[in-house]
Amino acid sequence: MTPVKHIVFDIGQVLIHYDPDVAFRSVIPDAAERKWFFDNVCTHDWNIEQDRGRKWADAEALLIADFPDREHHIRAFRQNWHQMITGSIDESVVIMRKLIADGHDVTMLTNFASDTLREAWERFPFLTESRGVTISGDIGLIKPDKAIYDHHVATFAVDPAATLFIDDSAKNVAGAQAAGWQSVQFINPETLRADLARLGVRI
8 A cells, every 4th residue: 555645634523523403403493394404404415516616596486486474484594503613623733733743745635615614714713724625615626526536636746556545434435445545434534543543643
């Protein structure tokens, strides 16, 4: 296996916690109704299109046309977005900062809407400490499409075979591997430390 020269972090559920349910507990108090809402209205598939670059106003309009009685709840998704980021994953941040301090080439690759990531930067300055970040919402590409990994390679001049990608999603890990990268699925910081050590990255 090619020695790791470049380390690429995902952001959500690797460096920061993301939980839409938390933001909706006061909006839709009933747990079963909240689940129905996320399963049928503000779904993952709907939200990922904002990560691809769709504007929130357009996204809301699409849903309100189909669920006019849910307009307040639909608009609450963006309005309450800041509550969905419940905090940092501190030990992951420690690992990332140690890698940077030790001279490793660290970048980020994330499925994130352009505006909400910039809000996250304000709250979590460590998200700006790597050499750079590929933001899906800025370029109109999302993981696990091969094109976003290729875009990152071209932008940051990394060698795919020598690049390690860390992501919580098995699909995104597989996408990176299909693009010729090395990749591990993030489970928790302790497992990440073990994965790095196994791949010859000392921290």
